[in-house]
Amino acid sequence: MSYAELQVTTHFSFLRGASSAQELFETAKALGIEALGVVDRNSLAGIVRALEASRATGLRLVVGCRLDLQDGMSLLVYPTDRAAYSRLTRLITLGKSRGGKNNCILHWDDVVAYNDGMIGILVPDLPDDACAIQLRKMAELFGDRAYVSLCLRRRQNDQLRLHEISNLAARFKVKTVVTNDVLFHEPGRRQLQDIVTCIRTRTTIDEVGFERERHADRYLKPPEEMERLFPRYRQALARTLEIVRRCTFSLEELTYQYPEEAIVPGKDAQASLEHYVWQCAPDRYPEGLPPDVLKVVRHELDLIRTMKYAPYFLTVFSIVRYARSQDILCQGRGSAANSAVCYILGITSIDPSTNDLLFERFVSQERDEPPDIDVDFEHERREEVIQWIYQTWGNRGATVPGQSINYGWQGWLPPIRWKYGLSIGTGPKHQMEATMDRYIGLDVSLKDTAISIREDGKRIWRGKCPSDPKLLAQMIRKHAPNAKRVVFETGPLSTWFYHALTAEGVPAICIEARHAQKVLNETLNKTDANNADGLAQLAEAGFYKAVRVKAFDSMLTRTLVTARNQLLSISTQLSNQIRGLMKTFGLIVPKGTGRVFDSNVREFLDGNDGLAWIILPLLEAWRDIRKRAADLDRQLLVAARKSQATKLLMTIPGIGAVTAVSYVAAIEDPDNFRTSRSVGAWLGLTTRRYQSGEVDYDGHISRRGDHRLRGLLYEAATVILTRTSARNESSLKSWGLKLRERLGFKRAAVAIARKLAVIMHSMLKTGEVFNALAGATA
Numbered sequence: 155m156s157y158a159e160l161q162v163t164t165h166f167s168f169l170r171g172a173s174s175a176q177e178l179f180e181t182a183k184a185l186g187i188e189a190l191g192v193v194d195r196n197s198l199a200g201i202v203r204a205l206e207a208s209r210a211t212g213l214r215l216v217v218g219c220r221l222d223l224q225d226g227m228s229l230l231v232y233p234t235d236r237a238a239y240s241r242l243t244r245l246i247t248l249g250k251s252r253g254g255k256n257n258c259i260l261h262w263d264d265v266v267a268y269n270d271g272m273i274g275i276l277v278p279d280l281p282d283d284a285c286a287i288q289l290r291k292m293a294e295l296f297g298d299r300a301y302v303s304l305c306l307r308r309r310q311n312d313q314l315r316l317h318e319i320s321n322l323a324a325r326f327k328v329k330t331v332v333t334n335d336v337l338f339h340e341p342g343r344r345q346l347q348d349i350v351t352c353i354r355t356r357t358t359i360d361e362v363g364f365e366r367e368r369h370a371d372r373y374l375k376p377p378e379e380m381e382r383l384f385p386r387y388r389q390a391l392a393r394t395l396e397i398v399r400r401c402t403f404s405l406e407e408l409t410y411q412y413p414e415e416a417i418v419p420g421k422d423a424q425a426s427l428e429h430y431v432w433q434c435a436p437d438r439y440p441e442g443l444p445p446d447v448l449k450v451v452r453h454e455l456d457l458i459r460t461m462k463y464a465p466y467f468l469t470v471f472s473i474v475r476y477a478r479s480q481d482i483l484c485q486g487r488g489s490a491a492n493s494a495v496c497y498i499l500g501i502t503s504i505d506p507s508t509n510d511l512l513f514e515r516f517v518s519q520e521r522d523e524p525p526d527i528d529v530d531f532e533h534e535r536r537e538e539v540i541q542w543i544y545q546t547w548g549n550r551g552a553t554v555p556g557q558s559i560n561y562g563w564q565g566w567l568p569p570i571r572w573k574y575g576l577s578i579g580t581g582p583k584h585q586m587e588a589t590m591d592r593y594i595g596l597d598v599s600l601k602d603t604a605i606s607i608r609e610d611g612k613r614i615w616r617g618k619c620p621s622d623p624k625l626l627a628q629m630i631r632k633h634a635p636n637a638k639r640v641v642f643e644t645g646p647l648s649t650w651f652y653h654a655l656t657a658e659g660v661p662a663i664c665i666e667a668r669h670a671q672k673v674l675n676e677t678l679n680k681t682d683a684n685n686a687d688g689l690a691q692l693a694e695a696g697f698y699k700a701v702r703v704k705a706f707d708s709m710l711t712r713t714l715v716t717a718r719n720q721l722l723s724i725s726t727q728l729s730n731q732i733r734g735l736m737k738t739f740g741l742i743v744p745k746g747t748g749r750v751f752d753s754n755v756r757e758f759l760d761g762n763d764g765l766a767w768i769i770l771p772l773l774e775a776w777r778d779i780r781k782r783a784a785d786l787d788r789q790l791l792v793a794a795r796k797s798q799a800t801k802l803l804m805t806i807p808g809i810g811a812v813t814a815v816s817y818v819a820a821i822e823d824p825d826n827f828r829t830s831r832s833v834g835a836w837l838g839l840t841t842r843r844y845q846s847g848e849v850d851y852d853g854h855i856s857r858r859g860d861h862r863l864r865g866l867l868y869e870a871a872t873v874i875l876t877r878t879s880a881r882n883e884s885s886l887k888s889w890g891l892k893l894r895e896r897l898g899f900k901r902a903a904v905a906i907a908r909k910l911a912v913i914m915h916s917m918l919k920t921g922e923v924f925n926a927l928a929g930a931t932a
């Protein structure tokens with residue numbers, strides 16, 4: 155059985171492929187595969203290395219590309235001749251020019267315009283209506299050049315899926331062909347493929363989940379194995395070689411072709427070059443060309459004519475001439491310094507005749523390689539030259555080349571392990587043992603952060619860094635690339651630090667400050683460095699209580715509520731100050747708020763200019779603060795109306811917009827709590843127990859957690875106990891009134907506040923509205 159693998163992705167499909175072309179071709183040769191079709195995503199970047207690997211192994215290369223269209227359709231295209239290859243390159247260029255960096259935007263209409271001479275293979279997912287529409291398009295456009303891929307996805311009913319795709323293909327008269335969608339050359343490379351998936355999706359190996367490739371056999375398989383996997387589709391297996399035979403194009407057909415360049419009107423490129431050489435010669439040799447230099451120049455011009463390199467020299471000359479006309483410093487370097495022609499044209503500044511340099515080191519008929527002239531421009535004005543090149547040759551005739559860099563494992567492995575939670579292998583392939591985990595303590599202040607790093611029970615480094623999460627992440631990457639825990643206490647900066655460090659890939663943990671301080675207080679000397687070392691010891695021992703850090707959206711809501719409450723508090727303080735100041739003069743302002751208070755004050759100040767000059771500025775400030783508080787109130791109401799969770803909680807009597815919004819922001823996700831009962835304890839509304847020997851009693855409530863939310867729930871409980879409207883009647887109120895008779899008002903209100911916290915959590919979890927008749931047991 156003969157088989158060619160037509161869907162092979164190299165590591166030039168960045169962060170998808172996990173093997174080089176050399177590895178893929180060597181493995182395919184050993185497995186007895188007839189040919190490899192390299193189809194990197196929206197790119198031909200990998201085919202040059204694939205050609206080198208093909209030459210080295212003698213295995214046939216089929217040039218292709220995978221096109222991912224904007225409508226979700228994916229197809230593999232293979233040029234059958236040089237003209238089709240030219241159309242494919244223009245098609246990809248079109249998509250890249252639309253998409254910008256790292257993107258390629260192509261539509262079906264683009265494929266319609268450029269498909270001539272290409273074989274197309276549809277890559278379907280499910281045999282649904284969308285697949286049927288895509289098959290119809292393929293049949294209409296490609297005709298007998300249309301195929302559909304049969305590829306295992308290792309999901310439930312996979313064979314049924316292949317059968318239905320095959321039936322759809324027969325319905326639209328599209329031929330089936332087997333592909334393996336190869337991402338790596340051998341099974342052991344799956345782990346590296348998972349790593350690049352983590353990098354692409356910006357997550358860790360523990361959290362990548364279903365973003366990983368769905369099955370692990372995306373590697374090259376011998377023809378016998380492919381025949382075993384596709385026993386019902388022998389014709390589809392045979393068609394792989396049919397496509398190989400139809401694709402007669404080879405990269406060997408491409409040769410170096412420089413575009414025509416003739417600056418002097420009426421002259422070709424060679425004549426133009428000779429014209430400028432003789433024109434510029436007096437600038438370098440005012441007394442005339444020495445005979446030996448003249449001989450060298452004529453030899454070089456003859457060789458340039460033979461090799462047809464004149465257009466290239468003219469291009470470089472025009473760029474250098476423009477730079478010098480704008481007083482932009484530039485200098486040619488490298489082997490071009492061996493050329494007398496380059497020296498006369500002003501491209502280089504070294505006279506080859508005085509240094510006895512050999513021109514054939516630069517251009518040689520035996521090597522038959524195109525010349526390479528490097529020109530450096532002053533960096534501050536380099537962009538002017540680049541923009542002139544774009545204006546002169548246009549965006550189709552000028553480009554900025556990209557460069558791919560291969561890093562050794564010493565360069566990429568430690569940061570990858572640190573950022574994505576990976577372990578380093580210990581086999582001979584890695585030649586390195588996994589280092590021990592490191593634990594870091596951070597003592598954060600406004601200006602600087604003290605850092606302590608521990609490993610195997612010993613401090614291995616400590617220092618200071620400005621309190622900037624990015625700088626801290628760089629410091630941690632440098633000194634502890636394999637950090638397991640980075641611990642710091644709760645505080646004013648903890649929310650920002652936690653999210654910023656987590657975004658940098660640091661395993662940040664925020665711990666309860668009260669718990670940490672009880673340990674840190676045992677040290678003899680209280681310093682930032684000692685605190686950081688103590689936190690690192692807690693991280694290493696695992697002796698801490700992690701705090702759930704709220705998201706920025708929740709903190710924004712809490713800030714809105716806090717700002718509104720602060721303004722109301724300032725308003726109350728100002729009104730009390732006004733009342734107190736006026737009492738000194740026997741002016742007792744009657745009870746009243748808002749406009750009533752304002753009119754009462756103004757009435758008393760009427761005719762009392764001396765006092766009015768003092769009180770009116772305070773009154774204006776009071777009015778302005780109330781206005782700002784009203785603005786925040788409106789924002790709060792808008793937020794409450796937009797949230798389904800908030801509207802659900804507001805069905806409870808006594809729960810208004812402020813309490814509902816504050817509760818939702820504090821809880822965030824109901825699943826953060828295992829049971830609804832635990833919310834009461836989290837808010838400090840349950841009693842503290844003391845037990846020692848025979849002594850065992852319950853004390854006051856713990857008052858832990860969010861004191862603002864605890865206060866709002868207490869206010870809501872007060873409303874439930876005191877208001878007598880029909881809407882306020884509920885079994886919860888009846889239960890609270892019984893408690894008031896037995897325990898007093900305050901204890902009853904605290905009990906209702908706790909039950910409100912429990913009920914509200916249960917409502918968020920179930921989505922049910924408040925039931926006034928439900929039992930109050932919670």
